[in-house]
Amino acid sequence: MSTIMSHAVVPLAAAVAMGPGRISPKVAIAGAALAMLPDGDVLGFRFGIDYAADWGHRGATHSLVFAGLVTAALALVWREARSTLAALFLYLSAASHGLFDMLTDGGLGVALYWPFETTRHFAVFTPIRVSPIGANFFSARGWETMLSELRWVWLPALVIAQAGWFARRIRQSPG
């Protein structure tokens, strides 16, 4: 994507769908943070790191390996991140960032398989308008980005969260 808030929505919706009995609110928030973390790489622009470089935007920090490393690092310092389910949730949260960026229609692709290869990838289907870097969200372009993210991220996330919540309610209700 995408706008950073949209990345956070993905794990939050999954956590709501699964329920607090499986994914605690704390783990859910950690997942949202991990889903936003990869775009910290835009700081590299300030230090003269090129977009296309390994550590440039959408480079190493957007890879599946990096997602594994940050999940492992978090598990080292935080006991709650060590259960299999929490670790899996956190890993998928971190990995979802690169996968969603691959659905955007612009910029450079994602170095999903770093460090094994540095090729930048896009998904076959790229429905999400890429958000302009250093974005002016109030421009026409920013508006278009918001609309495409609402349609392709927020709406499905809301549906999934609600479906999971509803399924749990039905199971819990007596009779």
Ligand SMILES: [Zn+2]
């Ligand atoms: Zn990104």
